[in-house]
Amino acid sequence: MLGAVNRVLLGITGAVLLAAGVALGAALRPLGGRHEPLLSAATRERYWHAEGGWWWAVAAGLAVCVVLALWWLLAQLRRPRLSALLVDTGDEAYAVLRGRALEEAAAAEAGALDGVARCRAVLRGRQGRGRRKGAPKLRMELELEPHAVPADALAGLAGP
Template sequence: MLATVNRILLAVAGVVLLAAGAVLLTGVRPLHGRTAPLLTAADRRRYLHADGWWWWVLAAALAVCLLLALWWLLAQLRRSRLRAVPVDTGDGAFAVLRGRALADAVAAEAGALDGVSGCRVVLRGRRGSPRLRVKVELEPHAVPADALAGLAGPVLGHARDSAGLADLPAEARFRVGSHRARRVS
């Protein structure tokens, strides 16, 4: 979602700047001449000394822009990884399983599967409903269906059991590593 918001903000900023440039180039200069200022002395007096709604609207618009900019900045700085998962110990208490430890364990177990040359795992979601994003690099001779079955079966089953979760959704992305032809002499 953050990528979509970034694209929308960039598009809106581009359209506003393009419109402002077009107005300044085509609208203001030809009407008043090349040496005329953008605001005449009468306009400056009217806007600076105006009573009523003008300054309240301007202050409100600037405050809204400031709040939106702060929200966007905080959204950029927010972490996308889940730091910890609560694990029910069975005696009414909870233990805390670090998210990186769970992700490293899944990556190590998935990396040991036949045909897998590398694996990266990120734990995302919320504390009550974590989910995994798994990127698997396959060797050239690997069968993707076998690697997926090994990942979906024992690897995710062990992770689910160790974290004490009833459900652990995962998104797996597979990529085949490049290989070079062997030289024959």
């Protein structure tokens, strides 16, 4: 739920900033005429040479801001871990299983197998049924000991 609110607020903020930029650009454009730049040549020359290299610092700062904003946007679009999973108990009731608890239990069980040095599990996807795109998936990474046979470790992981 928090991720959805975060994305909505990010979208609203982006729309407001875009509208403000368009309005500001439309309001400033008629000041010098349609084919004139916002800053005259004399103003650009005075600030460019009088103040030294601060324009480069402003441009670099804006570039860093753009890169950070894009990084934040991509982080919002990334699929988060599944925080909880509804499990059908069979008697027309459901139990809520925490995602982290399932990850820890699966990692502990796989870590107890012969030849497994370390295991990490991540539960991804969305709550749902069937094999739809986005259904919950448990991704496991196994680090095997030197004497372990990978096929045996996978067979032990898959169960009987």
